[in-house]
Amino acid sequence: MIDSIAHLTIRRPDDWHLHLRDADVLRAVLPDTVSQFARAIIMPNLQPPITTTEQARAYRERILAALAPGEAGRVPAFEPLMTLYLTDHTQADEIRVAQTSGLIYGVKLYPAGATTHSAAGVTDLLGRCASVLEVMQALEMPLLVHGEVTDPQVDLFDREAVFIDRVMIPLRRAYPALKVVFEHLTTREGVQYVRDAQGPVAATITAHHLLYNRNALFQGGLRPHWYCLPVLKREVHRQALLEAASSGHSRFFLGTDSAPHPRGAKEQDCGCAGCYTARHAMALYATAFDSVGRLDQLEAFASLNGPAFYGLSPNSDMLSLERVDDLVPQQLAMGSDVLVPLAAGTSLPWRICAA
């Protein structure tokens, strides 16, 4: 409900794509997500990766243990929705165990070498993972896809579009009932594919791909904190993403892909991919939707479409945002390190209201 131009109240949102890492980093970043989101799909690209239900169960326990009591000593309600990391060696039985556990909400495909901590990923999806895909389709276990080819012959900016032709279309022809989430969609071609595809396909969209095009990477110099994978694209692609996200179409929903890296790992001669957006996530999304006059569609995108795809109920409580300028800090503490949030030092026109 938009009760005035300065306030927005929506069902509490969920983050359908999140990196929390582990240990000190987990403890540092988790409150940023919990302050806004009731649930999050937790990416499994730890080192070593989360490849079994038992590992996911233990990781989930560590996340729950890291929930710090808030005021009045109450531990905030937050549900981590765990995922498994698909490898060439994942067994179909592991998928059955995952489904039976009730803790696993998806299996993540990282093409080997595509991004941060993807070395253990899949080298040949249809060739190596056929029996796993068969069982996932039968059990309605979603495949969460990092949709980029790794072929060095393919231009970095074209890797998502080429992935559609080389992997997505053959995959979905072979497994038409498989639930697939095209994670962190970045292109006009991706939007068209997801919108037009037959069957249970959806996509997450990050705040940074809605707000920035690839110029942000080179604004006055080289800007490592805007570097993520899939990389920011041209303005036409940003426009297509913004149109899709704010259209109300049920196949598009919120996934921040917030990915914490220490400042030093980003600011070096071979800097890591990943933007940290968790602290200001809903303010960033509100800013994007506001820019096209579609705040009325933020609730569907952030709070309704995701649960519908995953077969879950929307959250029952609410989150309010207010139109107040809010400065993004230059850096945030992260254990014994620091991280630089996206848009550090700039002012956002929205912020969440205190609970």
Ligand code: DOR
């Ligand atoms: O930019 C990214 N960072 N893209 C990914 O796919 C992984 C993520 C990370 O884990 O840091």
Ligand code: ZN
């Ligand atoms: Zn990610």
